[in-house]
Amino acid sequence: MRTLQTDVLIAGYGPTGETLAAFLGIYGIRAVAIDTAREVYRQPRAAHFDHEIMRVWQRLGIAEQVLPSTRALPAYEFRNSDGQVLMRFAQAGVATPSGWAPSYMFHQPAVEEALRARVAQFPGIDVRLGTSLVSLERNDANGVAAIVRDDQGLETRVEARFLVGADGGGSTVRRLIDGQLTDYGFDEPWLVIDTVVTDEEGLPPFGLQMCDPKRPTTVMPMAPLRRRWEFMLLPGETPEQMLDDARIEELLKPWVRPGQAELVRKAVYRFHGLVAKQWRVGSVVLAGDAAHQMPPFMGQGMCSGIRDADALAWRLASAVRGEASPALLDSYQEEREPHVRSIIETAIFMGRVVCTLDPAAASKRDQDMLAQRAGQRQAADPPPPPLEALNSGCMMPGARAGQLFPQAMQACASNGVCGRLDDLLGPGFWLITRNAKIDTKWPMPVKTVVLDEDISDESGRLNEWLDSTGASAVLVRPDRYVFGTGEPAALAAALTQAIGR
Ligand SMILES: Cc1cc2nc3c(=O)[nH]c(=O)nc-3n(C[C@H](O)[C@H](O)[C@H](O)COP(=O)(O)OP(=O)(O)OC[C@H]3O[C@@H](n4cnc5c(N)ncnc54)[C@H](O)[C@@H]3O)c2cc1C
Structure with missing residues (x-):
């Protein structure tokens, strides 16, 4: 059998595996990425991503390719069966730390094609x-040996320092490490219908959850001229009945004119909440679904997998290069799991609001939510609550640690080049300070950036942010989360400890 050696073997080349491969390419790490399928899955599952993920596409150099197949989402609404608004999050014009719009609707295959084209630029x-x-065959502290088989039956042994299982919900890698799942006990069957529409007349421009106990329904814009509907299956209904074209036409009738929507996909999914108990065993790590x-x-399912890939890539790169101990990988689950769990719990809370089938319970829910909305009446609807910051992991506890570092969208470097902050500063750790005389010894490469000398930000956002911490400097991780704020010497000592050196 042929043997292949690499630094990282990525099993599964969906959005998580593609993002990880692209970041490893940027960090100059060798990787082999495999996928059972020969092509990008032509039908989107994900329809939405948030500002942080748009920033990831920017950092990977594909934002401009992604934007044409997206649209910013102006609002997200929950309505009852009478059409009354129970809850509404306004998103248009809301500022985010990443500098991008809060939410985008998109065409998943187009983004995956852009990611794959980017990865193809890295010879490693x-x-x-x-x-x-x-x-x-082997999984220990020094690495793995895995057997991969192509669709002609040819087997290859891949020896790698790390194996990342990004192989989706039915993960073979998780099974091979005897990974157990914890189950939130939410399990609801829904019909998902994607359409291409001739025009969007009469269709809501925002995301809509119809909390109708007679048929909970989701109505979503996707990429321009693409639309999704999701219909909950009622007790006694089978997937076969719901997938019948005549039934689908009937379900869509209240929403579209005859001939307005062409069905391009139908599928029944079970929506559930599951989390692996152990995300790393030896040199094997799990990511994404x-x-x-x-x-x-x-x-947020795909978004969470993208965050995993971002959090994992710099850790793997640092460990492969010998800059950090492999123990740095322990902080991966430590910080990602609580973040993911808080999202799952909110998604299940929203799911329970939407999936209420008992008319009496739905009526009580409506009264409570309408009263709450009336009580909170403000001039405008609130923006969506931000996702939790990281609350433990690779960071120096203190002001702003674990938050996303803000991106200035119009900064200028000392050489006169202006643009978005992340593009100007590039990958890696940054120490951002106003003190030009720093000669701190770092345990790994850190780029020192002196505000108003190396980088100026006309909006004043970066200066304001640093002032608000009361610290002289901020250490920003490669995934653009704040490692900590404080004196550079203290940050260097904390980083040395965090990376296990
Ligand atoms: C109806 C629906 C709507 C959704 N909407 C959203 C949304 O709006 N926003 C959002 O963020 N998320 C959404 N999600 C979730 C999102 O689709 C998933 O979280 C995301 O696809 C997970 O990406 P992944 O790369 O981890 O896994 P996958 O996309 O499942 O990719 C795994 C890959 O691994 C490959 N593979 C499997 N086994 C092996 C093996 N043994 N060897 C090699 N390769 C293997 C598969 O072929 C596949 O390509 C939605 C999901 C559904 C079902």
Whole structure:
């Protein structure tokens, strides 16, 4: 059998695996990425991503390719069967730390194509499609040996320093490490229908949850001229009945004119909440749906996998280069799991609001939510609550640690080049300070950036942010989360400890 050696073997080349491969390419790490399928899955599952993920696409250099197949979402509404608004989050014009709009609706295959084209630019990333991971011969502190098989039956042994299981909800990698799942006990069947429409006349421009106990329904814009409807299956209904074209036409009748929508996809999914108990065993790590799955009411399943890939890539790169101990990987689950769980719990809360079938319970819910909305009446609807910050992991506890560092969208470097902050400063750790005389010794490469000298930000946002911490400097991680704020020497000592050196 042929043997192949690499730094990181990525099993599964969906959005999580593609993002991880692209970041490893940027960090100059060798990887082999495999996927059973030969092509990008043509039908989108995810329809929404948030500002932080748009910033990830920017950092990967594909924002401009992604934007044409997206649209910013102006609002997200929950209505009752009478059409009364129970809850509404306004998103248009809301500022975010990333500098991008709060939420985007998009066409998943277009984003995946852009990601794959980006990965193809890195000679160190070897992508093998039509190839499955079938077994694990070795998994210890020094690395893994895995057997992969292509669709012609040819087997190869891949020896890698790390294996990342990004192979989706039915993960083979999770099974091979005997991974157990915890189950939130939410399990609801829904019909998902995607359409291409001739025009969007009469269709809501925002995301809509119809909390109608007679038929809970989700109505979502996707990419321009693409629309999704989701209909909850009622007790006694079978997937076969719901997938019947005549039934689908009947379900869509209240929403579209004859001939307005062409059906391009129909599927029944069970929406559930699952989290793997152990995200790392030896040199094997789980990411994306292999590590967690959630109901789509927050549109955060794929986003969470992208965050996993971002959090994992710099840790793997640092460990492969010997800059950090592999123990740095322990902080991956420590910080990602609570973040993911808080999203799953909110998504399940929203799901329970939407999926109420008992008319009496629905009526009580409506009264409570309408009263709450009337009580909170403000001039405008509130923005969506931000996702939780990281509350433990690779960071120096203190002001703003674990938050996303803000991005200035119009900064200028000392050489006169202006643009978005992340593009100007590039990948890696940044120490941002106003003190030009810093000569701190760092345990790994850190770029020192002197505000108003190396970088100026006309909006004043970065200066304001630093002033609000009361600290002289901020250390920003490669995934753009704040490691900590404080004196550079203290930050260097905390970083040395956090990376296990
Ligand atoms: C109806 C619906 C709506 C959703 N809406 C949203 C949304 O709006 N926003 C959002 O963020 N998320 C959403 N999600 C969730 C999102 O689709 C998933 O979280 C996301 O696809 C997970 O990406 P992944 O790369 O981790 O896994 P996957 O996309 O499942 O990719 C895994 C890959 O691994 C490959 N593979 C499997 N086994 C092997 C093996 N043994 N060897 C090699 N390759 C293998 C598969 O072929 C596949 O390509 C939605 C999901 C559903 C079902």
